[in-house]
Amino acid sequence: MRTTPVERPTVLRRRSYTWFPVVSGAGFYVAAIALPLEHGDGFASAILLTGISYFCWLIGWNSSFRFTRTHVSVTNVLVTTTADWRDVAGVDIEGGLAGLLRDGRSLDSIAFGGSLIGEFTGYRTHRRACRLLRQGWWGAGPGRRGKGPVPVRTSVEWRRALAIATALYVPVVLVQGLGG
Structure with a gap:
């Protein structure tokens, strides 16, 4: 059976609009992973910071x-x-x-x-x-x-969003769960 190749779309992103939220999101994500595990609110803060990282990705890279x-x-x-x-x-x-x-x-x-x-x-x-x-x-x-x-x-675009959310949250949950 012959299949036709799928045409890859040309993607246009605004550089400054993309990189500022992505770099900010990465900073929030590093903070989420590196939160001190001794604090009782470390897990909730990590989840919140990861959510902010996710939102930054949605706004900057995905748009x-x-x-x-x-x-x-x-x-x-x-x-x-x-x-x-x-x-x-x-x-x-x-x-x-x-x-x-x-x-x-x-x-x-x-x-x-x-x-x-x-x-x-x-x-x-x-x-x-x-x-x-x-x-x-x-x-x-x-x-x-x-x-x-x-x-x-x-x-x-729920599949891509779910994949990114999973990729962000699983490590945070593992790090916070194993450390606590």
């Missing part, structure tokens, strides 16, 4: 634009919204990076959202991602759809 030759998607925290390139009317950088759908809605990312500094600087940190998204949109070629509501798929 992104992804696209293939046929579709574009945006992940904000746990929710991914996907649309066919044929339903995208354009890619805009005004007020933050967004894929504009032909029915007037937009695919917005919290990582590439608007800001006061961005308004003054012209969203310099968004320009490369905007250029790449536009290339993906242009590369999708003709075949734009007609009128009517755009069908978008919304999904919760």
Whole structure:
């Protein structure tokens, strides 16, 4: 049986928006592992700090634009919204990076959202991602759809989130449990 290879999406993340939460989350995680085990509240504090690490990962690393030759998607925290390139009317950088759908809605990312500094600087940190998204949109070629509501798929990325939560919490629970 022949299978078609799966196309790997191009992933766009805003570097400063990604690395600050990830490094902060790593710091909270190290603190969670290294908490003094003698304190009675060490376990609760470790769980809380691990939760903060997890939230930092969700906001920073997980939030992104992804696209293939046929579709574009945006992940904000746990929710991914996907649309066919044929339903995208354009890619805009005004007020933050967004894929504009032909029915007037937009695919917005919290990582590439608007800001006061961005308004003054012209969203310099968004320009490369905007250029790449536009290339993906242009590369999708003709075949734009007609009128009517755009069908978008919304999904919760629970498998990836559960895997990361497990990878974060299991070591903390083991270290805290074995030490106490």
